[in-house]
Amino acid sequence: MKRRPVLHATATATSTAIACTVALLAGCTAQSDDSDRPTRSSSGPAPAPTATSEKPTSEKPSGEASTGRTPDGTLLVTDFGSDTVTFVDPDGPDRGPFDTVKVGTAPYGLAVGDDGRAWVATAEGVAVVDTESRTRTALVPYETEGLGEPSHGEYRGGGMGIALAPDGGHVYVGVNVPDGNGTLEVVDTRSLEVTGSADVGRRPFDVDVSRDGEQVYATGHDSFDVTVVDPDRLGDTGRAEDATRRIEVAPYGTEGGLGSWLKPHYAAVRPSDGKLLFPFEGEKLVVVDPDTGRSAIERMTADTHQHGATVTPDGTLLVVGTGPIDPARDEGPSLSVRSADGKERVIPLDGPHEDVTVSADGRTAYVTGGFTRDGYWNGLTVVDLDSGDTRRLAAGERPLGVAVL
Numbered sequence: 001m002k003r004r005p006v007l008h009a010t011a012t013a014t015s016t017a018i019a020c021t022v023a024l025l026a027g028c029t030a031q032s033d034d035s036d037r038p039t040r041s042s043s044g045p046a047p048a049p050t051a052t053s054e055k056p057t058s059e060k061p062s063g064e065a066s067t068g069r070t071p072d073g074t075l076l077v078t079d080f081g082s083d084t085v086t087f088v089d090p091d092g093p094d095r096g097p098f099d100t101v102k103v104g105t106a107p108y109g110l111a112v113g114d115d116g117r118a119w120v121a122t123a124e125g126v127a128v129v130d131t132e133s134r135t136r137t138a139l140v141p142y143e144t145e146g147l148g149e150p151s152h153g154e155y156r157g158g159g160m161g162i163a164l165a166p167d168g169g170h171v172y173v174g175v176n177v178p179d180g181n182g183t184l185e186v187v188d189t190r191s192l193e194v195t196g197s198a199d200v201g202r203r204p205f206d207v208d209v210s211r212d213g214e215q216v217y218a219t220g221h222d223s224f225d226v227t228v229v230d231p232d233r234l235g236d237t238g239r240a241e242d243a244t245r246r247i248e249v250a251p252y253g254t255e256g257g258l259g260s261w262l263k264p265h266y267a268a269v270r271p272s273d274g275k276l277l278f279p280f281e282g283e284k285l286v287v288v289d290p291d292t293g294r295s296a297i298e299r300m301t302a303d304t305h306q307h308g309a310t311v312t313p314d315g316t317l318l319v320v321g322t323g324p325i326d327p328a329r330d331e332g333p334s335l336s337v338r339s340a341d342g343k344e345r346v347i348p349l350d351g352p353h354e355d356v357t358v359s360a361d362g363r364t365a366y367v368t369g370g371f372t373r374d375g376y377w378n379g380l381t382v383v384d385l386d387s388g389d390t391r392r393l394a395a396g397e398r399p400l401g402v403a404v405l
Contacts, residue, residue: 070131073359074405076118077380078107079396080370081152085110085120085129086396087405090366090382096394099134103127105150109162109207110401111171113189118403119171121159123150126173126187131405143194144175144183161207161219161266170195170231172216174204184218184227186234196234198244200227202258206266210274215290217276221263224250226276228290247293251284261305261325266355268311272340279306279319282336282346300338302346303331308355312362315340320353320367323375335367335383347388351377357402358385370398 075088079100085107087099104122112118117137118129128138147157160182161174171187182204186196201220204227208217216229226247233243248254252262268277270287278286282302288295304321311317317338324330333349335356352375353367365383370376376398382391 070134070405072405074131075357075366075380075395076110076112076129076131076403076405077368077395077399078103078110078120078401079398080106080108080400081376081378081397083107083122084396085118086399087131087134088380088393088395090364090393097396100396101129101134101136103129103136104139106152106156106158108158108160108400109173110403111162111164112403112405113164113168115168116405117189119162119164119173119187119189120401121162121173123147123152123156123158126159126162126171128192138192140187140192140194142173142175142185143197144177144185146177146180147175148178155203161204163207163209163216164189165209165231166211166213172207172209172218172229172231174200174207174218176203181223182218182220184216184229186231196231198227198229198234200229200244201225201246205264208267208269208276210269210290211271217267217269217290219249219264219267219278221265222258224248224254224260224263226264226267226278226288226290245293247288247290247295249278249286249288249295251280251286251295251297265307266309268309268317270311270317271313271315277309277311277317279309279317279336281325282306282319282321282331282334285317285338298342300336301344302334302336304334305330306336308353308367310356310358312358314362316362318356318358318365320356321346321349322352322354322371335365335381337365337385345388347383347390349381349383349390350392351375353381354400355402357404359404366402366404368395368399368402370395370400 077086084100086097089095103120104124104127106123108121110120116131120127125139125141157178159173175183182200184198184200188195200218201223203221204218205221206219218227228245230243249264264278276288282304285298302321308320319336321334323333335347337345356367367381369379379394
């Protein structure tokens, strides 16, 4: 087994040089790197948004209102660099971006419900987007304190991972608190109010929900863990200390702390048994039983730093490889396609990528090219999962989250 480099928060000139050679990686550097952290005003945090609903707003290149129905199969992409979401036609005669909506500062993850509403985690709050009219219809401000001014950068405060309950009644958003542990906030999708919260790990990159909706999982990138939350114990009274359990996810150990590259990023819930799948470095797949806290490790083959992950109903796991930690020993960006029986195909990708989703028929993957750090590109790669062929589409500025409408 290869020994991976570990970068410590007290970086030396040598470790700085190494970091410069791996600009493809996002969200994995020590917090001492202030070049990509949120900036804070000496006058203190900006006032939090006060309205939870508003007149529909939209930002179009022409300044005109949206016209026409949003076609089925349209991609919705969060634009971390331009505070918008972009609607992208992946297959039509005029394929590519065709509309944008202003949602809030530095949008990260998103989730789309059966009712056509998209829920977008921004630095300011959870934005609600009507995907038919292509307008923002509400902004639900966070109740978590200490977020600082809404800003960009990989350590910015505010929402990161986000997920919908299976019945569509609640949204769960992981809220990053700079220099501290995060929270999971619960938003009622009818009242558009925060109805509960729980303490979770540092920088909750990803949030997932069990198939029955009885558990929520917040992946703490900087704390090497996943927090299992019982949403029924989170009510209007606020935090319930007995509603959470922490499970460490650290197959390489926790040496290096905040400066380590070897942390969990995104998880996927396996359809067959509800276990959590955490890919690491194209070498190890950590399979966590959220009920017992026990883990098993399976071998992976891409040999590259990995971020975004999703799983299809038949159990096929797709994992985004962002590029090497050490270019002398590791492979470049890729998309791993792992069948339910553990067999893998590794499809090379050109340049950095972050997250992935799959078409309704399971034959096409869409992989975003944006990052919270340098090395991003403003588009996404369309991958034919049968042939392995790839093509590129334009998207918004630093596209991160992606969903199929």
